[in-house]
Amino acid sequence: MKKLFRGICLSTLMLAGCASNKSSNTMATIESKDAIQKQVETVRKKMISCIAQVNAKDDAKDVNANIIIILPNNPNAKKLLSSTEFITDQQAMELKQFKEETMQCRGIAKEFPKPEMVAVFEYYYSKVDDVYSDLVNKKITIGVANQERQMRLHYTNDKWTEVMKDYQGS
Incomplete structure (x- = not known):
C-alpha cells in the first residue's frame, strides 16, 4: 500500500511539474511573440x-510616371499597365x-527577426529584378x-500575411 501511495504522490508531482512548465512556456511564447512584433x-x-x-x-518620379507603377496613386497607371511600348x-x-x-532599402529587410520574414522580401526583390532585367533587355x-510587378506585389503581400499569422499576438 505504501508503494502505491508513493507512486501516486510521485506521479502527481511529475504532472504538477509538467503543468507549471507548460504555463511558463506559454508565457515565454507570448513574450517572444510580442518582442518579434516590436522588431517587425x-x-x-x-x-x-x-x-x-x-x-x-526625381528618378523615382520619372519611373513612376513613365515606366513602372511605384506609387498607388499613379495617374498613369492604366496607361502603363496596358502599354505595348x-x-x-x-x-x-x-x-x-x-x-x-532602392538597394539601401532592400538591405533593411534583412533586419527582420525571422529568416522566413527576410525570405519573403528577398524572393520579391529577386523576382522584381528579373522583371526589370527583362524590361531593360526589351x-x-x-x-x-x-x-x-503587380502580381509579385500581390504574391508578396499574401506570403507576408501567411508568415505573420504565426507571430500575431493571441
Whole structure:
C-alpha cells in the first residue's frame, strides 16, 4: 500500500511539474511573440521611411510616371499597365538608377527577426529584378512589366500575411 501511495504522490508531482512548465512556456511564447512584433514594426517603419525617401527623388518620379507603377496613386497607371511600348535607352538608365537607389532599402529587410520574414522580401526583390532585367533587355513591354510587378506585389503581400499569422499576438 505504501508503494502505491508513493507512486501516486510521485506521479502527481511529475504532472504538477509538467503543468507549471507548460504555463511558463506559454508565457515565454507570448513574450517572444510580442518582442518579434516590436522588431517587425521597427523594421517596417525603417523600410517605409527609406522607400518614401527614394520615391521622393526625381528618378523615382520619372519611373513612376513613365515606366513602372511605384506609387498607388499613379495617374498613369492604366496607361502603363496596358502599354505595348518597349523601354527606351533613356528610360532604361532611369530604371537602373532607381533600382540602385532602392538597394539601401532592400538591405533593411534583412533586419527582420525571422529568416522566413527576410525570405519573403528577398524572393520579391529577386523576382522584381528579373522583371526589370527583362524590361531593360526589351524582352517584355512596359505593360507586361507592370502587370508582372503587380502580381509579385500581390504574391508578396499574401506570403507576408501567411508568415505573420504565426507571430500575431493571441
